[in-house]
Amino acid sequence: MNTAELVDLAQQLRVDSVRASAAAGSGHPTSSMSAADVMAVLLAHHLRYDFDRPAHPGNDRLILSKGHASPLLYSAYKAAGAIDDGELVTFRKLGSRLEGHPTPRRLPWVETATGSLGQGLPVGVGVALAGKRLDRAGYRVWVICGDSELAEGSVWEAAEHAAFEHLDNLTAVVDVNRLGQRGPTRHGHDLDAYARRFQAFGWHTIQVDGHDVDAVDRALGEARSTTGQPTAVLARTLKGKGVASVEDREGLHGKPLPDAEEAVAELGGRRDRRVRAHEPSATRTLHSVPTGRLEAPRWEKGEEVATRDAYGEALAALGGARADVVALDGEVGDSTRAEFFAEEHPDRYFECYIAEQQMVAAAVGFATRGWVPYAATFAAFLTRAHDFVRMAAVSGAGVNLVGSHAGVAVGQDGPSQMGLEDLAMMRSVYGSTVLYPCDANQTARLVATMAGLDGVRYLRTSRGEAPVLYGPDEEFPVGGSKVLRSGPHDRLTVVAAGVTVHEALAAADVLEGEGIAIRVVDLYSVKPVDRETLRRAAEETGCLLTVEDHHEEGGIGDAVLDAFTDGRPVPRLVRLAVRTMPGSASPDQQLHAAGIDAASIAAAGKLLVEEAVVR
Structure with a gap:
């Protein structure tokens, strides 16, 4: 397209953004209008994309991090012929694919759900990493x-990681329109302020008038030709560009224009210009996945093994059987044991350092490209990335998260290192x-099982060694549990998981010596939970006692x-459950102080049985 045609396309995108928001009675047309020139140039001159084949391995990937500007994205889809005008005006309506913020659950051209701001660039880093180090494809x-x-x-976090990895296949275009939701942004139109920050992290920066289509065209071309570092194009724009009554004015964020018909007329009226994005380059299949035989690690009953060790060994073995498995870690791989995978499959291991948000975002980015990511850190530190976990679920991304060093059983390190909220957090995710x-054997089986599940999967592992209870060929279906002790005269069922399973078994031995038979259930699948076994236990024993190394809210x-x-x-x-704020003590002391060790379980069991008899 020549300059006049690009300008006309940008006006069409503005008009359609206004129309879509007007039809919905809500939306963010002014935020869409500021970036219309950038979108027009990108779509017409630089994006290599086959809209008929969104899974094409050579397609460029476009992420609208400012997801509230979805009318602009949908208007671009219309210009590309991916949707028609009839669908455009279903924006934000019940049953429409065109949601207020775009999600890949509805639209095949959307890479990741956005709308929670600050997530698009971190996920984009993950996608770019996949392209550069895994797919080895030329997409941008x-x-x-x-x-x-x-x-x-x-x-x-994303800016530093992208520069560290020399992601020259990544371009961030910042729509610097000066206005946020309630007023001016921190730096307004000071492009130098943004440039200094990106440059400090190692990015190439380009400052440009975001409404000069020729200047934008040159900037995007320069970004494509830059090697060795990512590029940030800082585009100075005006919110509501093109309509005098709203242009660069405060108080209009997230509102349809007061007079949509007048605005459309001021923008030159409706158009129906069509643009065909450049064809993606011929690229090999995304990646092959050999169906190698999984030689899972095996341990004998009675061996003392930490489940974090079992995770590391099992993941390394899974990586040998499946070439689509990748591992990420938050600079604690020697503790989570992700280092075992790194040693055997260094080309598929990604060190994310102490940047948990970026780690989870990169995992989501890998998942969008068809890889199966396992991301690990201490369970306590995953809470920092909760919004990324939540948005991964909105995206429908298949990611495996592993939290080690869970609970007070961590011991002397103290409460800052103890994951005591993680089960609640992960259970609440859609x-x-x-x-x-x-x-160990249970861990190894579950690590392999996770690879074939959908959505967000979470595995909780423990720091300390524990005796192996199960044989290496035991099966552990998701949604199941294991009844470790039971009999016809059971008067109580203790339900435990992880470290408290061993405490429950020790308590059962104590109570058996006192003539009290109890049932012990290993609830290894916390979500989904084994309803049938629990209901049967309640019917047959009359009382349930749960014990968990976690806060009482939201856990087992x-x-x-x-x-x-x-x-x-x-x-x-x-x-x-853990109801007090722990300090520093040995693991055994911590369990006892929290009232979740064998002695505490036995005491509670005796009290419950006695009360049941009195009743």
């Missing part, structure tokens, strides 16, 4: 950011799977209650 990753979101720390193994106790949400009477249920 374009991320359109807003200036407001540059206040998010996650953006600068469509998630939450697994908490108690021994609440998971057990989920088995009784069908209207049937809830059984007598008592929960042992």
Whole structure:
């Protein structure tokens, strides 16, 4: 397209953004209008994309980090012929694919869900890493950011990581329109301020008038030709560009234009210009996945093995059988044991350093390209990345997250290192799977199983060694549990997982010596929970006692209650959990102080049985 045609296309994108928002009665047309020239130039001159084949391995990847500007994205889809005008005006309506913020669950051309600001660039880093180090394909990753979101720390985690990895296949275009939701942004139109920051992290920067299509064209071309470092194009724009009543004015964020018909007329009226993006280059298949035989590690019953060790060995073995498995770690690989994978498969291991948001975002980026990521750090530190986990679920991304050093069993390190909220956090995520193994063979089986699941999967591992309870050929289906002890005269069921399984078994021995038979259930699948086994235990023993190395809110106790949400009477249920703020002490002392060790379980069991008899 020549200059006049590009200008006309940009006006069409503005008009359609106004129309879509007007039809919905809501939306962000002014945020869309500021970036229309950038989008027009990108679509017509630089984006290599086959909209009929969104899975084409050579396609460039476009991420709209400022997801509230979705009318602009959908208007671009219309210009490319991916959607028609009839669908455009279904924006934000019930049943429409055109949601308020774009998601890949609805649209095949969307890479990742955005709208929680500060996430598009970190995920884009993951996609660019996949292209450069895994796919080894020539596609480019374009991320359109807003200036407001540059206040998010996650953006600068991404900026540093991208420069460190020399991601010259990544371009961030920042729409510097000066206005946020409630007023001016921190730096307004000071492009130098943004340039200094990106340059400090090692980026090539280009400052440009974002409404000069020829200047934008040159800037994007320069970004494509830059080698050795990522590029940030800083485009000075005006919010609401093209309509005098809203242009560069405060108080209009997230609102349709007051008079849409008048605005459309001022912008030159409706158009129906079509543009065909450049064809992607011929590229080999994304990656091959040999169906190698999994030689899972095996341990004999009675061996003392930490589940974190089992995770590392099992993941390394899985990497040998599946070439699509990749591992990420937050600079604690010697503790999580992700280093075992790194030693055997260094080309598929990614050190993310202490940047948990970027680690989870990179995992999402890998998943969008068809890889199967396992990302590990201490369970406590995954809480920092919770918003990225939440948005991964919105995207429908298949990511495996592993939290080690969980609970007070960490010992002397103290409460800052103890994951005591992670089960609640992960259980609350839409469509998630939450697994908490108690021994090495169980861990190895679950690590392999996770690779074939959908959505967000979480595995909780422990620091200390524990005896192996199960044989290496035992099966552990997701949604199941294991009854480790039971008999016809059981008077109580203890439900445990992870480290407390071993404490529960020790308590059962104590109570058996006192003539009290109890049932012990290993609830390794915390979500989904084994409702059938729990209901049967409640019917047959009359009382359930849950014990968990976790806060009482949202953990195993609440998971057990989920088995009784069908209207049937809830059984007598008592929960042992961590209710105090731990200090520093040995693991055994910590478990006892929290009231979740064998002695505490036995004491609670005796009390419950006695009360049951009195009743």
